Amino acid sequence: MDLKDQLKLISERVIKLKDQILTEEATKNAFIMPFIQSLGYDVFNPLEVVPEFISDIGIKKGEKIDYAIFKDGLPTILIECKDWRQNLNLHDGQLLRYFHVSKAKFGLLTNGIIYRFYSDLVEPNKMDEKPFLEFNITEIKDNQIEELKKFHKAFFDAESIVNTASELKYTIELKHLLHNELTNPSSEFVKYFARQVYPSTVTSKVLDLFTNLTKKSIHQYINDLINERFKTAISNEENESIENVQMINEQNEENTSKVNTTDEELEGFVIVKTILRQIVQVNRISHRDAQSYFAILLDDNNRKSICRLYLEGNKKYIGTFDEMKKETKNEIFNLDDIFKFSDILIKTIESYEKSKEP
DSSP, X not given: OOHHHHHHHHHHXXXXXXXXXXXXXXXXIIIIHHHHHHTTOOTTOTTTEEEEEEOOBTTBOSOEEEEEEEETTEEEEEEEEOOTTSOGGGTHHHHHHHHHXXXXXXXXXXXXXXXXXXXXXXXXXXXXXXXXXEEETTSOOHHHHHHHXXXXXXXXXXXXXXXXHHHHHHHHHHHHHHHHHHHSOOHHHHHHHHHHHOSSOOOHHHHHHHHHHHHHHHHHHHHHHHHHHHHHHHHHHHHHHHHHHHHXXXXXXXXXXXXXXXXXXXXXXXXXXXXXXXXXXXXXXXXXXXXXXXXXXXXXXXXXXXXXXXXXXXXXXXXXXXXXOOEEEXXXXXXXXXXXXXXXXXXXXXXHHHHTOO
């Protein structure tokens, strides 16, 4: 069972049991210990997960933190736990004190539902005021799971996490800022846009006017964006249905015909790989031979046609594809002419790779 599935089970457990969990200790046992286990750590191994870890703070001796995860004999993640009903904003100072006197690189504050990961990105050996990763386990998103995987015992690398944590931290803060501005734009935000379109001084009366206009414009823009995405999605589904029919026909054609792959087709395949190896790993480029053409694909996927070679007739052609996956057949006189279409082939690959980006 992978991490995503384990977190889903914990999420379902939290939703089902939380109203029956009445203490901090019960929160640890029911929610937090299963979470630590999902990251690959043995909660019953005192050399790996130390409960009630003692951390002396100044003149205070014997201060304890709920859990410390050890690596190579040293604490690397300190975990402070609270009852699931507790507001974590009231308790981050306690974790900060522990973090300051420990050699641990990361701190985790949680109530079994909200998880906040901290480090010392701003000032060495001093825990940041804001977490670089925060999520609600009942609403955890795929991109958050990918970040959480870095803390798994099998993949844990403190230096690698720190190198990406700073960007993640500021990205989260910028997203919060954008959310606030788009929901309830500040006067500075409104003034910035008002000055771009209003020819005179932005008075308080004008500011009030543009505050309403800005809210309305944001709302309309988001609606337009969503509608455009829906149209694109519908169009893609229609294209996919057509492609599926074509794929079935092609497979039937392949199954009922005796296909003979020629040396010339394989040589053309090598030329295409030579062109594309500068932007994609060559093992991702494959071919499938059909009765009427020789197909070259990305990731062995019929929906990711790079080009088609038509080499067995009196005339030779290369079929290339545009962004709408429409094929254009171009006559070639020898295999070296394939190099003339390098830019188109590279652009086709870039289009497929771009479509994978969020």
